[in-house]
Amino acid sequence: MSTEQTANATGSCLCGAVQYQVNGPLRSVLYCHCEQCRKTSGHFVAATACDPTDFHLLADDGLRWYRSSPAAERGFCSSCGASLFWRPDSADRLCIMAGTLDRPTKLHAIGHIFVDMASDYYRIGDDLPQYEQNDPRAWVENGDSGNNH
Numbered sequence: 001m002s003t004e005q006t007a008n009a010t011g012s013c014l015c016g017a018v019q020y021q022v023n024g025p026l027r028s029v030l031y032c033h034c035e036q037c038r039k040t041s042g043h044f045v046a047a048t049a050c051d052p053t054d055f056h057l058l059a060d061d062g063l064r065w066y067r068s069s070p071a072a073e074r075g076f077c078s079s080c081g082a083s084l085f086w087r088p089d090s091a092d093r094l095c096i097m098a099g100t101l102d103r104p105t106k107l108h109a110i111g112h113i114f115v116d117m118a119s120d121y122y123r124i125g126d127d128l129p130q131y132e133q134n135d136p137r138a139w140v141e142n143g144d145s146g147n148n149h
C-alpha cells in the first residue's frame, strides 16, 4: 500500500503566482453574500472548504494575507489580485474560493449564507436554501459547525 498522497483537487490564481493542491475531501459549495465577501470579490462568493492539514501550496510567490476581521484572514494574489482563501484563526478549516479550483471540481452548491447582507442589484435565482447568517443548517451535510465566520 502506497503512502503517497494523491491530489483530490488543484487550483490557482489567474496569473499562477499562487498554486495549491488539496489531498482530502472538499466541502460542498456555499454562496456567501456578506459584505466582506462582496467587497473583496466584487460580487458574492462561492466557497468550498478543506481540512488545513490536507492543503498544500505549490506556489506562493504572490500570496499575501489580509486581516479582514478579528477572527480571520483572507488570502489573495498580490500580482493578479485574485481572491483565493479565507482562513479563520481557529484553523478548523480553510475556505477556498471555488472559482480558483481547476475543473472539473465535481462539487455542487448547497446554499446561500448571509443573505441578509446581500446587495440590492441582484436576485438569488435558484431554489437552494437561504440562511440569514452562517446558519449551521447550511453545514449539516458535512457535520461542520461552521459558525465562526
Ligand SMILES: [Zn+2]
Residues within 6 Å of the ligand: 013, 014, 015, 016, 017, 018, 062, 077, 078, 079, 080, 081, 082
Ligand atoms: Zn496571481
Ligand SMILES: [Zn+2]
Residues within 6 Å of the ligand: 032, 033, 034, 035, 036, 037, 038, 114
Ligand atoms: Zn462572506
